[in-house]
Amino acid sequence: MLATYNLPILGHPTAHMQRLIRTGALRPAAESPSGCRGPAYTLRTPDDWQIIDDFGAELAGTLLQVNLFRLPTAAYRALLFASPRFRQHDVVALAQALRADDPDRHAWWAQLFEAVRAGPRLTRGLAHVQSPLLQHAVWFPDRTVFSRTQGGGWTVTLAFEVHTQLSDDAPRDTAVGIDVGVRPLAACAGHEHLALYATKLLRPSDRRLETAFRDDRSRHLARRLHHLLIYGEARRQWETLMADQLPRASVVCVEQLTLPDMQSRFRWASTELGIADFLLSWLPQTCYEVGVPVVRVDPAYTSLRCARCYRWGDRPGHGGVFVCPVHGPVHAHVNAAQVIQRLGLAELMAEARRTAPWTREGREAKA
Numbered sequence: 001m002l003a004t005y006n007l008p009i010l011g012h013p014t015a016h017m018q019r020l021i022r023t024g025a026l027r028p029a030a031e032s033p034s035g036c037r038g039p040a041y042t043l044r045t046p047d048d049w050q051i052i053d054d055f056g057a058e059l060a061g062t063l064l065q066v067n068l069f070r071l072p073t074a075a076y077r078a079l080l081f082a083s084p085r086f087r088q089h090d091v092v093a094l095a096q097a098l099r100a101d102d103p104d105r106h107a108w109w110a111q112l113f114e115a116v117r118a119g120p121r122l123t124r125g126l127a128h129v130q131s132p133l134l135q136h137a138v139w140f141p142d143r144t145v146f147s148r149t150q151g152g153g154w155t156v157t158l159a160f161e162v163h164t165q166l167s168d169d170a171p172r173d174t175a176v177g178i179d180v181g182v183r184p185l186a187a188c189a190g191h192e193h194l195a196l197y198a199t200k201l202l203r204p205s206d207r208r209l210e211t212a213f214r215d216d217r218s219r220h221l222a223r224r225l226h227h228l229l230i231y232g233e234a235r236r237q238w239e240t241l242m243a244d245q246l247p248r249a250s251v252v253c254v255e256q257l258t259l260p261d262m263q264s265r266f267r268w269a270s271t272e273l274g275i276a277d278f279l280l281s282w283l284p285q286t287c288y289e290v291g292v293p294v295v296r297v298d299p300a301y302t303s304l305r306c307a308r309c310y311r312w313g314d315r316p317g318h319g320g321v322f323v324c325p326v327h328g329p330v331h332a333h334v335n336a337a338q339v340i341q342r343l344g345l346a347e348l349m350a351e352a353r354r355t356a357p358w359t360r361e362g363r364e365a366k367a
Contacts, residue, residue: 005072009146013064098233133239174245177190177339186237186241198237242286254344255279
């Protein structure tokens with residue numbers, strides 16, 4: 001299946017992009033890619049687009065800042081192995097250390113600072129980190145598209161041929177409800193209940209960075225590498241969820257989240273932990289490939305109702321426990337996932353009634 005991923009170009013790229021358009025390095029595209037509405041442009045030649053590292057690429061000699069690691073593991077691996085000039089810091093051991101239950105924070109940060117001082121090398125170490133989801137991808141550089149956004153920014157769209165392999169003998173008989181958050185990263189109600197937790201490592205403090213580095217450039221690079229590693233571990237958790245639930249899923253139910261309306265803490269987590277990328281890109285594209293429908297439900301009050309009796313309950317201190325007046329305390333996030341699951345099934349049944357030819361709604365819609 002052809003999958004496309006839209007990545008924002010960071011900084012202030014407008015002047016660079018206008019110059020590239022004037023010089024002919026970018027040419028008008030026939031149509032805008034999915035998810036983009038502004039003017040779109042394609043490459044003059046694929047060789048003009050060279051991936052440099054995880055944070056940028058060269059377009060006709062102009063360096064553009066793009067967080068290229070914001071891709072599923074298979075697409076990220078395909079991008080790295082198709083880029084001969086790609087350089088990466090030696091952070092594989094740091095990525096593996098994040099999986100420990102209680103990592104040594106001081107040693108972890110010391111190793112990260114050492115990687116910053118050593119600089120990048122012509123290596124693709126993170127591309128060898130295995131994903132729980134069996135996927136294979138091929139990158140098409142000639143289908144790269146650059147688009148102007150409504151807010152005046154720019155987006156690059158990368159195209160991949162992606163193939164996902166799931167278990168063929170598992171019955172598709174389970175409705176899956178997914179509740180996303182920060183702690184836990186996600187809770188899932190399907191053929192079994194699942195709660196995924198992101199790494200416990202905190203963001204670097206300014207004092208710690210100022211003690212390690214005197215120049216702003218090194219401090220900025222340390223923050224970017226930290227983002228890369230935290231994002232990579234969260235991506236592994238998202239793919240663990242899909243690998244565990246999709247083989248038996250008949251439908252996947254998630255919340256219809258509008259991220260700009262959420263609290264600032266959730267917007268930060270959405271970027272750091274790939275919440276928006278999972279909900280709006282990875283999950284729907286993977287579900288579409290394997291033939292599993294995705295139903296989005298209204299998120300209002302999903303965490304304040306009991307999944308068994310649908311009565312109002314309480315979450316003391318907005319913690320991890322939901323207290324139902326009838327059924328008592330339960331896991332708050334798993335309960336929310338079960339509510340989302342039931343709301344999604346109700347939406348499916350309502351849609352089936354609206355389109356069924358033996359109902360009045362279906363006959364009126366057909367007429």
